[in-house]
Amino acid sequence: MLVEKLAPIVTEEWGHFRMVIAEMKKRKLKLGRQRKDEYVNQLRQLIRKVNYEEQLLDELLVAAMIEARSCERFRLLSENLEESSLRKFYRLFMESEAGHYTLFMKLAKKYLPPKKVNDRWKEFLEAEKQIMNSISPRGERIH
Numbered sequence: 001m002l003v004e005k006l007a008p009i010v011t012e013e014w015g016h017f018r019m020v021i022a023e024m025k026k027r028k029l030k031l032g033r034q035r036k037d038e039y040v041n042q043l044r045q046l047i048r049k050v051n052y053e054e055q056l057l058d059e060l061l062v063a064a065m066i067e068a069r070s071c072e073r074f075r076l077l078s079e080n081l082e083e084s085s086l087r088k089f090y091r092l093f094m095e096s097e098a099g100h101y102t103l104f105m106k107l108a109k110k111y112l113p114p115k116k117v118n119d120r121w122k123e124f125l126e127a128e129k130q131i132m133n134s135i136s137p138r139g140e141r142i143h
Contacts (some may be wrong), residue, residue: 005107009100023089038135040066046127057112061109061124071127073099 021107024031043065047058078087108117 002107002111005103009103012096015097016096019089038132039069042131042135043124044130046124053112057117057120058133059119060104060108060111061121064108064121065128067097067101067104071101074120 003015033053047062048054071094074090074097078089078091078094081087081090105117105121
């Protein structure tokens with residue numbers, strides 16, 4: 001069942017949020033105001049609401065893309081920060097996001113024809129290029 005496969009991600013993400021809060025507290029940093037995420041909002045506009053199958057596919061692919069891009073950014077942080085504890089911190093998140101990306105793609109291919117998934121993924125990659133060119137460059141691109 002889809003919900004049973006996705007529920008552990010909620011628990012894991014909540015645990016990660018708590019780890020971030022603890023790290024911030026250790027460094028005497030405060031959580032800032034919630035910001036509008038242009039990237040995620042524009043990706044979500046790609047979700048078709050024509051029928052259940054297309055909406056499910058698009059929801060899973062948007063989630064996969066967000067996780068894949070976060071994985072890439074966490075990898076860069078884990079490989080390029082001087083502080084070894086932060087490299088390990090971000091490496092953990094990178095591995096987790098990679099697993100989430102993989103799960104979303106596997107679920108899409110479980111519930112929908114793989115060719116349909118792959119074709120739509122290609123469309124998402126093209127749309128993402130346009131999205132990235134349309135939004136203002138900022139360092140806060142990790143969801």
